[in-house]
Amino acid sequence: MHPVLDARLQAVLELIQAEVHADIGSDHAHLPIRLLREGRVRRAVVVELHPGPLAQARRHVVRSGLEGKVEVREGNGFAPLHPGEVDSASLTGMGTGTIVGVLERAGKRLPPTLVLQPNDSPRSIRQWALRHGYHLTAERLTPGYWAYPVLKLERRTGSDPAYGGVPERAALRYGPHLLRQGGALLRGQVQDDLVRLTPLAAPGRNAESELATAQEALAFLDNPT
Structure with a gap:
């Protein structure tokens, strides 16, 4: 079994390299199976809360022949893991609020590396990382039903250099x-925000601040420093 990944999960896969990796809310277990097939991890733990996806993940692991390298566990978030058990973890296909909630509850079970793919604006994930000593070491934006962001966070000391000069x-x-990359997909996202927010902006309204943020982004894209 060699599952095909869509663009967003392929982008997640390309940011993972670890001894032991946990895929939280794995659903079908396609990502950890591919990680093992490509030698990006030596062992994987699949965590799934809901009975249907849990059974599906177990079936796919058995069909892959990787039972000795993938363990499927039932549970919520990082709860089924032991502190220090995994080197990295991924959470994909969830809302940003859900992801931040899972991270907040993880406590000492959080690994030093996280690869996250939220389904909406990852601003609160970036803010969480700044508060909790994780540096934003890589980002991707992938096409799909909308533009999917993928973030790689690594636990490090000091201020995050990613934010310097931006x-x-x-x-x-x-x-x-x-x-800094200035890709067409991001530029389109910024321009869409400008069109959407311009008629909504008024003094004191949230849209005014969001519009100013989009204008700052466009100015940087046009004249990066």
């Missing part, structure tokens, strides 16, 4: 690495 509000909203 407007703070724009960096938190759109991503410091993505702004």
Whole structure:
């Protein structure tokens, strides 16, 4: 069994390299199976809360012939893991609020490396990382039903150099690495925000601040420093 990954999960896969990796909320277990097939991890732990996806993950692991290298566990978030058990973890296909909640509850079970793919704006994930000593070491933006962000976080000391020389509000909203890369997908996202927010902006309204953030992002894209 060699599962095919869509663009967003392929981007997640390309940011993972670890001895032991946990895929939290794995659903079908396709990602950890591919990670093992490609030699990106030596062992994987699949965590799934819901009975249907849990059974599906177990079936796919058996069909892959990787039972000795993949363990499927039932549970919520990082709860089924022991502190220090895994080197990295991924959470994909969830809302940003859900991901941040899982990270907040993980406590000492959090590994030193995280690869996260939220389904909406990852601003609160970037803010969480800054508060908890994780540096944003890589970002991707992948096409799909909408533009899917993928973030790699690594636990490190000191301030995060990713944010140096980039407007703070724009960096938190759109991503410091993505702004420096200046890809067409991000530029389209910023321009869409400008069109959407311009008629809504008025003094004191949230849309006014969001519009200013999009304008900062566009100015940086046009004239990166």
